Each structure stands twice: as C-alpha cells, then as structure tokens.
Amino acid sequence: MLSVSEMLKMRDKLRKWREENYRNSEQIVDVGEELLNEHASKLGDDIWIIYEQVMIAALDCSRDDLAWTFRFDAILNDANKLYDSILQDDPTNTAARKRKISILRAQGKSSEAIRELNEYLEQFVGDQEAWHELSELYINEHDYAKAAFCLEELMMTNPHNHLYCEQYAEVKYTQGGLENLELARKYFAQALKLNNRNMRALFGLYMSASHIAASPKVSAKVKKDNMKYGAWAASQISRAYQMAGRGKKENKCSVKAVEEMLESMQITMS
Amino acid sequence: MLEDDSGVTKKRTLQLSSMSVSFRSHEMGEVELSCLAYAKMYLHASQFPRCSVNGLLLSSSPAGGDVCITDCVPLLHTHLSLAPITQLALTQVDAWCSQTHQRIMGYYQANACVSDSSPTPCALKIAEKIFEQCNNAVLLMIDGEKMFPGCRVPPIVMYERKDARWALKDKHTIMLRQWEETCAIVNQLFSSGDQALLVDFDSHLDDITKDWTNQKLNAKIMELISPANGNV
Numbered sequence: 303m304l305s306v307s308e309m310l311k312m313r314d315k316l317r318k319w320r321e322e323n324y325r326n327s328e329q330i331v332d333v334g335e336e337l338l339n340e341h342a343s344k345l346g347d348d349i350w351i352i353y354e355q356v357m358i359a360a361l362d363c364s365r366d367d368l369a370w371t372f373r374f375d376a377i378l379n380d381a382n383k384l385y386d387s388i389l390q391d392d393p394t395n396t397a398a399r400k401r402k403i404s405i406l407r408a409q410g411k412s413s414e415a416i417r418e419l420n421e422y423l424e425q426f427v428g429d430q431e432a433w434h435e436l437s438e439l440y441i442n443e444h445d446y447a448k449a450a451f452c453l454e455e456l457m458m459t460n461p462h463n464h465l466y467c468e469q470y471a472e473v474k475y476t477q478g479g480l481e482n483l484e485l486a487r488k489y490f491a492q493a494l495k496l497n498n499r500n501m502r503a504l505f506g507l508y509m510s511a512s513h514i515a516a517s518p519k520v521s522a523k524v525k526k527d528n529m530k531y532g533a534w535a536a537s538q539i540s541r542a543y544q545m546a547g548r549g550k551k552e553n554k555c556s557v558k559a560v561e562e563m564l565e566s567m568q569i570t571m572s
Numbered sequence: 573m574l575e576d577d578s579g580v581t582k583k584r585t586l587q588l589s590s591m592s593v594s595f596r597s598h599e600m601g602e603v604e605l606s607c608l609a610y611a612k613m614y615l616h617a618s619q620f621p622r623c624s625v626n627g628l629l630l631s632s633s634p635a636g637g638d639v640c641i642t643d644c645v646p647l648l649h650t651h652l653s654l655a656p657i658t659q660l661a662l663t664q665v666d667a668w669c670s671q672t673h674q675r676i677m678g679y680y681q682a683n684a685c686v687s688d689s690s691p692t693p694c695a696l697k698i699a700e701k702i703f704e705q706c707n708n709a710v711l712l713m714i715d716g717e718k719m720f721p722g723c724r725v726p727p728i729v730m731y732e733r734k735d736a737r738w739a740l741k742d743k744h745t746i747m748l749r750q751w752e753e754t755c756a757i758v759n760q761l762f763s764s765g766d767q768a769l770l771v772d773f774d775s776h777l778d779d780i781t782k783d784w785t786n787q788k789l790n791a792k793i794m795e796l797i798s799p800a801n802g803n804v
Contacts, residue, residue: 473654486656502657505657505777555672
C-alpha cells in the first residue's frame with residue numbers, strides 16, 4: 303500500500319510518460335494497475351486518461367486476452383464506484399452521472415444505459431448531448447420509434463441542424479412503409495435546404511423519392527412528383543461526383559459506380 | 573446481380589492465394605482469406621475502436637469452387653442498423669463488383685463492445701441478403717478481444733449457412749508462415765502510418781473525393797506482399 307506522496311509521484315510519472323509518449327509498457331501497466339486498483343478514488347479526473355493509458359500498455363505487453371478483459375471490467379467497476387462516491391457527495395454532478403452512463407454503454411449494458419439516460423433526461427431535459435446519446439442507443443437496439451422521438455426533441459430545439467434532420471429521415475426510411483418514406487423524403491429535403499452539401503441527405507432524397515415513385519400504391523400525381531424529385535436529386539448527385547472526380551484518377555471507380563446505380567434505378571422506375 | 577466470372581481473374585487469385593490464411597471445414601470446403609482482405613478489415617476495426625464497424629467481403633474467384641475472399645470493402649462506422657446508407661452502399665459496391673469481375677460473398681462486422689463478438693440482428697439481416705445471391709456466403713465477426721499485437725490466432729469468428737441458420741464454422745489449420753507475414757504486413761502499415769489511408773463508405777460520404785475502393789491503400793499492401801511472394 304502506497305503512501306499518499308508515493309501515490310502522487312506515481313500519478314505524475316504516468317502523466318510524464320503520457321505527455322512524452324513513452325512506450326515503456328511494462329512499467330506503465332505495473333504502475334497504472336496499482337494506482338487504479340488501490341487509489342482510484344484519489345485520481346480525480348485523471349482516472350479516465352490513466353485507464354486508457356494502462357489499457358494501451360497492456361495491449362502492447364501482449365497479456366493473456368482473458369486476463370485483460372477481466373482487468374478491463376475491474377477498472378470500469380472501479381471507475382463506477384468512484385463516480386458513485388462523487389455523486390453521493392454531490393448529486394448534481396452531471397459529468398459524473400453521464401460518465402457512469404458511458405461506462406454502462408462500454409460494458410454493453412444498453413438497457414441499463416437507456417434507463418439511466420431516461421431518468422437523467424427527466425431532470426435535465428435540455429441536455430442535447432444526452433438526447434443524442436439516447437437516440438444512438440435506441441437506434442442500436444432497433445427501437446426506431448423511440449429514436450425518432452429523441453430526434454424530434456433535438457430538431458425542435460435545434461431547427462437549423464441539418465444532421466438531426468438527416469438522421470431523423472434515415473430512421474423514418476428504416477421504419478418503412480409509404481407514410482414513413484414520404485416523411486423521410488421531406489426531412490432529407492429539409493436537411494439539404496439547411497446544408498446543400500450533405501451527401502447522405504441527397505442520396506436519401508433520391509432513394510426515398512425513387513421508392514415512392516416505384517410503389518404500386520401511389521396515385522399518378524404522386525408518382526410523377528416523386529419522379530421529378532428523384533430526377534433532380536440524381537442530377538445533383540451526378541454533378542457532385544463529376545466535380546469530385548475531376549483530376550483524380552482514383553475516384554474513377556466510385557464515379558462509375560454511382561453512374562451505374564443511377565442508371566439502373568431509372569430503369570426500374572419507368 | 574452476380575456473374576459467373578470463370579477464368580477471368582485466375583492470375584490474380586494465384587498471386588493472392590499464396591498470401592492467405594486458411595480455414596478448413598468438412599461440409600462447406602475451405603475458405604481462404606487473403607492478406608489484402610484481412611489487412612483492410614483489421615485496419616477498419618482499428619481506425620474506429622469505439623464504434624461498431626462493418627463491411628463487405630468480395631471474391632474474384634469463380635463461383636462454385638472453393639471460397640476465396642480476395643478483397644473487402646469497409647462500409648460503415650455509424651448507424652449500422654439504419655437502412656438507407658446500407659442499401660446505398662450495397663448497390664454501389666454491387667455496381668463496382670460487376671465492373672471489376674468480383675462478387676459480394678460475405679459480410680464482416682466488429683462490435684463496439686469488445687467482449688461480445690456475436691452477430692447482431694443487423695449482421696444477420698445483411699448476411700441473409702447476401703446469402704440470397706450467393707449460396708456459400710460467409711459471415712465474419714471480428715473478435716476485438718484478440719486484436720492485440722502478438723496474438724497467435726487471427727481475431728476472427730466465421731459463420732456459414734447450415735440448416736437455415738448461421739452456424740459457427742470449424743477452423744482447423746492456420747498456415748503459420750503466412751499468418752506471421754500477414755501480421756508483419758499489418759504492423760508495417762501501422763508503423764509507416766499508411767493505416768490512415770483506409771477509407772470506408774461512411775468517410776466517403778463525408779467527403780466524396782475520398783475513394784472507398786481504396787486503390788491507393790491496396791497498392792501499398794500489394795507492394796508489401798510481393799517481395800515475400802515466391803511467384804515472380
């Protein structure tokens with residue numbers, strides 16, 4: 303067991319090695335492990351960067367993979383205990399609370415992370431980062447309806463953010479069905495209005511319009527309108543790729559692939 | 573969608589197959605994984621260590637023989653389970669394959685959560701789609717826990733279609749000589765900084781001047797392969 307001054311010396315050593323990019327991995331693991339196992343609570347904000355440093359060093363040392371996993375878990379659990387103690391002293395420490403949720407996510411405990419985030423958002427309803435994190439978690443869990451809800455919150459408070467529009471459109475497209483496809487198309491278009499260089503939005507507009515136009519369930523007018531939108535998007539895509547491909551030999555492949563895709567979808571639509 | 577490209581790329585297969593790792597299986601025949609495909613998959617997973625990543629496995633060898641994964645296309649590192657970009661990527665890769673006499677014959681994924689390398693519903697869905705067009709399709713999961721320098725086994729778990737489900741494939745022998753050289757090549761890519769050349773489809777959409785077919789990186793890897801390759 304180290305004295306406090308010895309512990310501080312070790313912590314400073316680790317910092318020096320980090321800053322000067324030393325690859326003395328064996329030493330880092332020995333020093334770091336002891337610090338993390340015995341003195342996690344005294345490391346403060348350094349704990350994350352130290353455990354990352356130790357992780358990388360442990361990889362370098364080619365430790366047995368099982369042992370490494372257990373150690374990784376142990377370190378995360380230690381970090382968790384640390385944040386619990388912080389929150390006991392100061393329940394309003396949002397940083398600690400969010401870091402706890404990141405730990406859950408890193409451990410693959412998605413449902414717990416979702417639950418904690420929902421609780422967090424009940425209190426801190428304006429936290430954009432948290433809403434976005436929650437939408438990502440829902441997307442990974444294939445819960446698209448709830449992901450859409452989170453993105454709707456984000457779009458309301460950030461109406462000029464093209465990324466939220468585009469992500470919302472992608473979720474709607476994934477949910478499928480004619481109504482969702484039309485919504486998707488509208489939001490891809492909105493994202494493009496906000497940022498006309500968002501390629502995902504442009505492709506998304508092209509694909510949703512093409513799918514709607516190709517659907518047997520739509521009226522002749524809807525079909526015609528969507529073919530127009532699709533054709534417009536296709537021309538924009540072509541133009542963007544022509545400009546990108548100019549003078550670059552290696553882009554020839556991707557340009558050709560796009561052209562062939564646009565051609566083949568034209569055939570299926572008509 | 574898939575063409576019978578018998579004989580066309582025989583030469584390329586010969587060059588690549590002497591730099592490969594073999595997985596043998598009783599039922600389905602041998603599956604070879606070329607150095608090029610392995611290196612790019614590894615680089616892709618390393619480039620986005622905190623994300624799930626995925627990509628497509630390609631073959632330039634004729635359909636209906638032994639399976640040889642000769643190349644791969646790294647696809648996404650965000651929102652793997654959302655449909656539009658995945659569909660877009662599949663369509664474009666397909667178009668590129670028919671231009672270059674290759675076919676899509678598999679799918680790979682590395683999970684963000686390193687301790688769990690089992691196929692996600694998204695992985696199974698895409699693999700299923702590929703299987704519809706290619707009856708010896710493989711699903712490859714990268715085992716993040718084994719991705720450290722000096723690991724003696726390839727960080728790979730392979731699945732094949734058997735009895736209407738995806739079953740673990742037996743891996744019998746690994747050619748150590750070639751495996752060591754493959755590892756050396758991957759290490760070389762990291763030391764030279766060339767691993768940063770890797771472009772996946774997601775990065776391409778962020779900047780369409782970037783080449784998702786990775787011509788530049790492919791050339792670097794082939795350069796590293798050829799001195800070791802006995803075929804002159």
